[in-house]
Amino acid sequence: xxxxxxxxxxxxxxxxxxxxxxxxxxxxxxxxxxxxxxxxxxxxxxxxxxxxxxxxxxxxxxxxxxxxxxxxxxxxxxxxxxxxxxxxxxxxxxxxxxxxxxxxxxxxxxxxxxxxxxxxxxxxxxxxxxxxxxxxxxxxxxxx
Numbered sequence: 001x002x003x004x005x006x007x008x009x010x011x012x013x014x015x016x017x018x019x020x021x022x023x024x025x026x027x028x029x030x031x032x033x034x035x036x037x038x039x040x041x042x043x044x045x046x047x048x049x050x051x052x053x054x055x056x057x058x059x060x061x062x063x064x065x066x067x068x069x070x071x072x073x074x075x076x077x078x079x080x081x082x083x084x085x086x087x088x089x090x091x092x093x094x095x096x097x098x099x100x101x102x103x104x105x106x107x108x109x110x111x112x113x114x115x116x117x118x119x120x121x122x123x124x125x126x127x128x129x130x131x132x133x134x135x136x137x138x139x140x141x142x143x144x
Contacts, residue, residue: 010040010042011050013040014036014040014042014047014050015050015054017036017040018033018036018047018050018051018054018057019057021036022057022058026061026062027058027059027060027061027062028051028057028058028059030059033047033048033051033059034047055068055107055109055110056068056109061098062098062105063098063099063102063103063104063105064102064103064104064143064144065103065104065105065123065124065143066104066105066107066122066123066124067087067091067104067105067106067107067121067122067123068107068108068109068112068121068122068123069083069084069087069106069107069108069109069119069121070109070110070111070112070114070118070119070120070121071084071108071109071110072110072111072115074115074118075115075118075119075120077118078118078119079119080118080119082119082132082133083119083121083131083132083133083136084108085133086133086136087106087121087136087140088106090136090137090140091103091104091106091140093106094106095107095108103143103144104140104143112127114127114129117129117130118130119131123139123140123143124143
């Protein structure tokens with residue numbers, strides 16, 4: 001097997017391990033990433049590089065519900081900024097923050113694959129499309 005194929009499989013396995021750890025713990029703890037680097041025989045910096053590259057992975061504790069608002073061009077052109085502002089107004093935090101009660105974390109992210117119905121956001125893994133500022137409060141009430 002070529003070195004390139006081995007490296008691709010290593011990175012695929014690393015990404016799967018990171019996703020599983022985040023699902024289990026809510027975020028990627030530094031101790032886990034150090035252990036993972038040792039088990040994959042990789043530098044710790046490479047594991048952190050993978051963890052920080054993917055917007056759906058996080059190295060800090062988050063709220064019970066993660067709101068990811070798309071900031072890509074289709075959502076932006078469909079008045080996506082008004083959705084960001086409506087969410088911020090409703091939950092009282094800005095991007096990169098978590099509410100004091102731990103209910104929500106807010107993130108802005110690039111494409112979430114819902115470009116056909118902008119503006120869009122994900123809450124956890126639940127898609128919300130064709131958003132308007134008036135829909136935001138009702139959507140957020142469904143998340144405890």
